[in-house]
Amino acid sequence: KILMVMRENESGFLHQCTSTDGGLTWSAPEMTAILGYPGHLLALPDGRILCVYGYRFGPYAIRAVVSEDQGRTWDVAGGFVVRGGLPNADLGYPASLVLNGGGDQVWVFTVYYAQDDEDVTCIQATRYRL
Numbered sequence: 001k002i003l004m005v006m007r008e009n010e011s012g013f014l015h016q017c018t019s020t021d022g023g024l025t026w027s028a029p030e031m032t033a034i035l036g037y038p039g040h041l042l043a044l045p046d047g048r049i050l051c052v053y054g055y056r057f058g059p060y061a062i063r064a065v066v067s068e069d070q071g072r073t074w075d076v077a078g079g080f081v082v083r084g085g086l087p088n089a090d091l092g093y094p095a096s097l098v099l100n101g102g103g104d105q106v107w108v109f110t111v112y113y114a115q116d117d118e119d120v121t122c123i124q125a126t127r128y129r130l
Helices: none
Strands: 002-006 013-019 030-035 039-043 049-055 061-067 080-083 092-099 107-115 121-129
Touching: 002 039, 002 049, 030 049, 039 092, 049 092, 049 107, 061 107, 080 107, 080 121
Parallel strands: none
Antiparallel strands: 002 013, 013 030, 039 049, 049 061, 061 080, 092 107, 107 121
């Protein structure tokens, strides 16, 4: 099964669809409860899925939510800020990977673009533990 999220600029919510045949055909897109875009999905070692996305509404941030049921639902209420305090909506396109934290600790490294305090657009990154 392949899960994909996509941006939809009119509503501002991420939409998702699935494929069960290796990407030959896809389900119809369905709106998620995730307000923001674009998103990046990461399969976690414990089976959960992390969705990191740009939040282009004040307060501007890179945010994340987790699904414990293969993307059928997302814990938006339990979502968290990966990087806050960004100066404007010119941000996003995150990409994440799991770092080897050892034991039951899951460390994630997320790269994204945003502007710094001097309005310079640059690549930024955050390392965090789930």
